[in-house]
Amino acid sequence: MGRALFRRLVWSLGVLFGVSLLIFVLARVIPGDPARIALGPMATEEQVEALRRALYLDRPLPLQYVEFLRRVVRGDLGFSTYTKRPVVEDLREYLPATLELVFVSGFIMVALGLPLGIVAAHFRDRWPDALARVLALLGVVTPSFVWAIFLVLIFSYALGWLPVMGRLSEGLSPPPRVTGFLTIDAVLARDWVVFVDALRHLALPALALSLSGLGQAARLARTNLLETFAKPYIELARAYGLSPFAIALKYALRPAMAPTLTIMGLDFAAMLGSAFLVEAVFNWPGLARYMVQATLYKDLNAIVGTALVVAAFFLAVNLLVDLVVVWLNPRLRIQEREGI
C-alpha cells in the first residue's frame, strides 16, 4: 500500500509540475505587458520598468520559471497586481467559500445519487429507473449555470423559498473566522441563526453544481449493483434465506461501490471548475469572482496561483479516491501489498 501511495504521489507531483510549467509558459508567451496593464496608461515608463523588475518579467523565461518554482515551494505565489496583496492571502480569503460550495455539492451528489441508483436498480426498467436515466442525461447535457438559473427562477423567485444570492442574508454578521467555511464557523460560534441562513444560501448553488454528477452517479451505482447482483455469492446468500435488504447492504453494496466511486471522484473534482460558473449566477464571493477580476487586470500571479490550486485539488481528490478504491477492494489491497 505504501509503495503504491508513494508512486501515485510522485506521479501527481509530476503532473502538478507539468501544469505549472504549462500555465507559466502560456502566461508569458501571450502578448500584452502585465506591468503596463497593472499600472494603467498614466504610469511613467520608469514605474512600469520597476514593476517589471519586481515581477521578474525582465529576466529570460527559464530564469523566471526557476524563480517562480523556488517561491512556490516556499508557499509564496507572488504578489497580485489587482488586489495589491500576496496571492496566497487572496486565496485564503476566497478559496473557503468555493470549497464549502463544492463539498456540499459533493455531499448532495452522494447522498441523493447513490440512493437513487439503488432504487433504480431495485425497480429495474420501471419508472424510477427511467427517472434516473433521464436525470443522468439531462445532467450531462445541461451546463451548471443553466441549472442554476432554472433553480433560482423556481425556488427563489416563483416559490420564494430560498435566497437569491450571496452566502449570508444582509443584517446577519458572519461568525468569527476560523476555517472560512461559514457553516463550520457558525457551529463553532454556536450561532444557529447564521448556520441555518448559511445552509439556505448554500442549497441552490450546491444543488445546481451537483446535478451534472448526480444523475451519472445514480446510473453508475445502478449498473454496478445489477452486475454485482448477478454474481454467484449473491445467489448463495439468497439460498441461505437472507433478506434482500441484508444482502444488498452487507454483500452487494461494497463491491458495487468501487467503480462508482472512481467516476464520482472525477465528477467531484471537476465540480471545482464548474463552481466558477455557478458562483457567477449566485454572486458567490469565491474564486470565480477573483479569477474573472484577475483576468481583466492581466494579473498573472493570481491566474497562475488559482489554476495551480485548482489543479492541486483535482489531483489530490483523484489520489484520495484511488486510495479508497483500493481499501474497498480486498483483491487490489493484496495486490498492492505484494507489489504486483
Add this chain to the structure above:
Amino acid sequence: MRRESLRRFWYHFGRNPLSLLGLSIVTLVVVGALGAPWIAPYPEHAGRFVNFAEAGQPPSLHHLLGTDTFGRDLFSRILFGYRISLALGVVVLGIAVPLGVTLGLWAGYIGGGIATWIMRLSDVFVAIPPLVLAMAVLGVAEPSLTNAMMALTLMWWPWYTRMIYNQVRSLRLEGYVVAAQIIGASATHIMFREILPNTLPNILTKAALDMGFVILIGASLSFLGLGVQPPTPDLGTMVAEGARYLPDLWWLAVFPGLAILFVVLGFNLLADGLRDALGEG
C-alpha cells in the same frame, strides 16, 4: 461491400428512436444555423441593432421567444448564436482531432523519445478539467472567439492522442498489419491505410460526443465573459446578460440556456446512436 455495411449501419441506427431524435435535433440546429440569414424572422437583429420601442417584450406570436433589452428578437439571435457554437465546435475538433489522431498513431506505431514526451504531456492535460485550463489560458489572453478556439483546441487534442495510442498498441500485432509490413509497406501507409480505418468508429463517436461538449464548454467560457464578446450573439453571453434581468425578463436567460441544452442533447444522443450502430456493423 462498402454500400452493404452502410446499409447495415442505417438499419441499426434507424431502429433506435433516441438516435433518430438526436439526428433530427442536430439536423434542425445545423439547418437553422446555416440558414439563419434566411430563416430568422429578424436577421438584422443579430448585431448592433437597437429598437427601444420593442424592448423587453415577453414571448408572443410576433416575437416567438420575446425580445431583449435592446428590442432585438431573441429567436433570431439564438439562430445566429448557433452559428458561433457550431463554428467553435467544427474549428476546435477540425484541428484537435486530426492533430490528436496523427500524434496518437505516431506515438503508438513508431514511438521513440519525442513520442514518449508527447504522451507525458498528454498526461498533464488530461489530469486537469478542460474548463479550468481553458480559463487559465483565456485568463492571460484577450477574451475573443479566436482565442477561445485556440484554448479549447489546446485542451482537446490529448484525449484523441491517448485514445488512438491505446488502440494502436493493441492493433499493431494484428495479422493485416504484420502482412503489410512483410510486403514492405511504408510506416505511413500502415498507419493511415491499415490502422486508421479500424479506429474510425471510435473517432467518429467521440467526435460527435465532443461536438456537444466543446459547445457546452465554449458557452461556459463566454458565460464567464472569457469568450465571444457582445454584440456577437453567443448563447453563453446571452445567458449571462439575461441573468441580470431575472426574474422579470426571465426569457432572456431561459431560452438561450435551453438552446444550449438542446444542441448538446442532440449531439449526445447522436453519439450514442453512432456507437451502437457502428459497434454492430
